[in-house]
Amino acid sequence: NNEVALIRSSDYSEVGDPITVAATVEYEGVTYNVTTVGGGEERVFDRTTGVILSEGFTTIRSNAFNGTNVNMLSMPVTLTTLEDGALRMAQFTSLEFPDKVEAIPANCFRNNTQLTEVIFGFEVKSIGANAAAVCNKLVTIKFKTSTPPTLDETSFANRGEITVYVPTGRKETYETAWEAYGFK
Secondary structure, three states, X not given: OOOEOOOOHHHOOOOEOOEXXXXXEEXXXXXXXXXXXXXXXXXXXXXXXXXXXXXOOOEEOOOOOOOOOOOEEEOOOOOOEEOOXXXXXXXXXXXXXXXXXXXXXXXXXXOOOOOOEEEEOOOOOEEOOOOOOOOOOOOEEXXXXXXXXXXXXXXXXXXXXXEEEOOOOOHHHHHHHHHHHOOO
């Protein structure tokens, strides 16, 4: 399958070294473009704490980082799609979603117990159920978009106090849209 990156823990040598996942693979003299990472049964990122996805990746599949010790993820500007639970139960300390990501799916980064900050890009339109649930250290979320994304009542469930940064002049718009969810 030329769409899914095949990475094995043996592909990188030292435990903890950040790895760069290439968006092209050469096999028997043919170069294949890779657009998707994750979705397999093997937890391929178990031996690293940092992952850099190269330009060209468009999708992170369900459970790609589930239960790993990865605390740093660099997502490319080409990324458009995250599947349910794609980043859940990892050890991210901060996340920045590229501008082309329109939907943050259910359980996207749920149970990231070390997460303190999330930055959403210009095109985000929705944040799904339990997307950031049980991110107990999450204290800052920033939005680049002028239009408040739609939320589920559980999008930020089990949270403490969170400071929300929005574009200049959009505070009232966000407050009105999110008042029912406990944001002021």
